[in-house]
Amino acid sequence: MFDTLQDxxxxxxxxxxxxxxxxxxxxxEALREIRLALLEADVNLSVVKEFIAACREKLTGAEISQAxxxxxxxxxxxxxxxxxxxxxxxxxxxxxxxxxxxxxxAGLQGSGKTTLAGKLGKWLKDxxxxxxxxxxxxxxxxxxxxxxxxxxxxxxxxxxxxxGNGIGDPVAVARASIEEAKRKLYDVVIVDTAxxxxxxxxxxxxxxxxxxxxxxxxxxxxxxAMIGQDAVNTAQAFAQGVGFxxxxxxxxxxxxxxxxxxxxxxxxxxxxxxxxNGENLKDFDLFHPDRMASRILDMGDLLTLIxxxxxxxxxxxxQKAAEKLISGKQFGLDDFLQQMQAVRKMGxxxxxLGMMPGMGQYKDQIGNIDEKEIDRIEAxxxxxxxxxxxxxxxxxxxxRTRIAKGSGTTVAEVNGLVNRFxxxxxxxxxxxxxxxxxxxxxGRKGKQAPQAKKKSSKGxxxxxxxxxxxxxxxxxxxxxxxxxxxxxxDEFGLPSSKAPGVNPFGFGGGASPGMDEFQxxxxxxxxxxxxx
Numbered sequence: 444m445f446d447t448l449q450d451x452x453x454x455x456x457x458x459x460x461x462x463x464x465x466x467x468x469x470x471x472e473a474l475r476e477i478r479l480a481l482l483e484a485d486v487n488l489s490v491v492k493e494f495i496a497a498c499r500e501k502l503t504g505a506e507i508s509q510a511x512x513x514x515x516x517x518x519x520x521x522x523x524x525x526x527x528x529x530x531x532x533x534x535x536x537x538x539x540x541x542x543x544x545x546x547x548x549a550g551l552q553g554s555g556k557t558t559l560a561g562k563l564g565k566w567l568k569d570x571x572x573x574x575x576x577x578x579x580x581x582x583x584x585x586x587x588x589x590x591x592x593x594x595x596x597x598x599x600x601x602x603x604x605x606x607g608n609g610i611g612d613p614v615a616v617a618r619a620s621i622e623e624a625k626r627k628l629y630d631v632v633i634v635d636t637a638x639x640x641x642x643x644x645x646x647x648x649x650x651x652x653x654x655x656x657x658x659x660x661x662x663x664x665x666x667x668a669m670i671g672q673d674a675v676n677t678a679q680a681f682a683q684g685v686g687f688x689x690x691x692x693x694x695x696x697x698x699x700x701x702x703x704x705x706x707x708x709x710x711x712x713x714x715x716x717x718x719x720n721g722e723n724l725k726d727f728d729l730f731h732p733d734r735m736a737s738r739i740l741d742m743g744d745l746l747t748l749i750x751x752x753x754x755x756x757x758x759x760x761x762q763k764a765a766e767k768l769i770s771g772k773q774f775g776l777d778d779f780l781q782q783m784q785a786v787r788k789m790g791x792x793x794x795x796l797g798m799m800p801g802m803g804q805y806k807d808q809i810g811n812i813d814e815k816e817i818d819r820i821e822a823x824x825x826x827x828x829x830x831x832x833x834x835x836x837x838x839x840x841x842x843r844t845r846i847a848k849g850s851g852t853t854v855a856e857v858n859g860l861v862n863r864f865x866x867x868x869x870x871x872x873x874x875x876x877x878x879x880x881x882x883x884x885x886g887r888k889g890k891q892a893p894q895a896k897k898k899s900s901k902g903x904x905x906x907x908x909x910x911x912x913x914x915x916x917x918x919x920x921x922x923x924x925x926x927x928x929x930x931x932x933d934e935f936g937l938p939s940s941k942a943p944g945v946n947p948f949g950f951g952g953g954a955s956p957g958m959d960e961f962q963x964x965x966x967x968x969x970x971x972x973x974x975x
Contacts, residue, residue, distance in 0.1 A: 451480035453741050459514045470502050473517060485671050485702025490528055490709045497524050522736050528705055529732035534689060534714035539660050542630040549650050549685060550665035551677060552638035555693035557586060559665055559719055560635045561593030562727035567631050568599055575629035577620040578603035579613040580637040590635055597724050618656045647684040662687040666707060669694050674703040678711045689716035696720045755788045774868050776832040780824050787817055822850035823860055835861050
């Protein structure tokens, strides 16, 4: 929805990055491009004027001229102002001190109230609450049946005492739902009200009567983000007639211009509380202004991506897979398939990649991603035997032909999967051996070969006192080597007392130890014998 705005803003900032310093004319030109981008995105004119004025005020004077990187300073200011017009801070549901908490949904017909009621019920159920959906739209054909189907899919109870299709009193149904929730201990009641094709007196009066009957803790106005500036006008009419506490944006995944989402919070003064960005019941979450601004500026939304990964991935399986890669153990295709399936549970690949920073420039490539590629990978892996999945190296030509026939693919596709898997496993093993993964909770990094300590060839100490002692010991060593060797020692390491003229304790005189056993070499002995 914000693709056009994102492209214009990215191009504006790209033109500024090549300049070392920004003059006042550069700032004015950048603000002009930003103003045109917001107007093309169908943002309310008064909101655009306030936005540009606030940016100009912050970017004038010494703040921009003394910045280390003026371009980044402009991006910072634009990001702050975008967060401001989107509502500032995340607004959560205010739960009643004494259950049940009553949430009333209001809006025009076709804005997605009934489906959104099911999404909100599932979101509350996942948040450890016990919600009850109330079918108070008794005018639109099959509205009650639709809510019952949606509630069944979401696993949430539905209170529908009247068949609808113009039969029944919606005010009485809403009032009876509070008693039903107290009797069955539901802590949240979600009232789905009727809508109209346009704002009229009958619609306003019915919404006011239901509001007075149930005294809701939160009144949420559901807005179709694809209808443009008319959403702002309708919101203003509801704010004046019925009043509401927050806005819910539906159909944020559409391809229409997203000006209504950027305008409605500032114009009405009410925060955007929830956003629905898909058809599935899980495509619903709190609206975070800072994350939305970051995505518009192509800086990604890593916090949302991390939250989705934490909900989807099994921590135990991910830990085992990481340990296999890092420790060098066999990482098979079964482990690879488990990781692929976990990624798939997070949503379409295009949506996941769209949350990464800087992916706006690859928008066309991301849009051309074939989501059925994972189906083909699953078919190929499931066509293998357990031994082949554990060790793909045993796949010869005949095995690959059998796998291709069993999976409905070609041998070339099987070869491509096996080759890519082998390269990925090799690369990850090398990273694990180098200790470059640094995964939290792994407890160790890659092993390195122990290096032997180098000993100094001279054994010279760096301490002057110790070096002097070593030099004195070295001078005394030759003198000690010239002295006669000690006599034989006993088992206690003392000179043997059996040697003649030797005191075992080293006292007194006597002949030199071991002189009786002294013999001349044979050549010298002959010379002395000849002289005699």
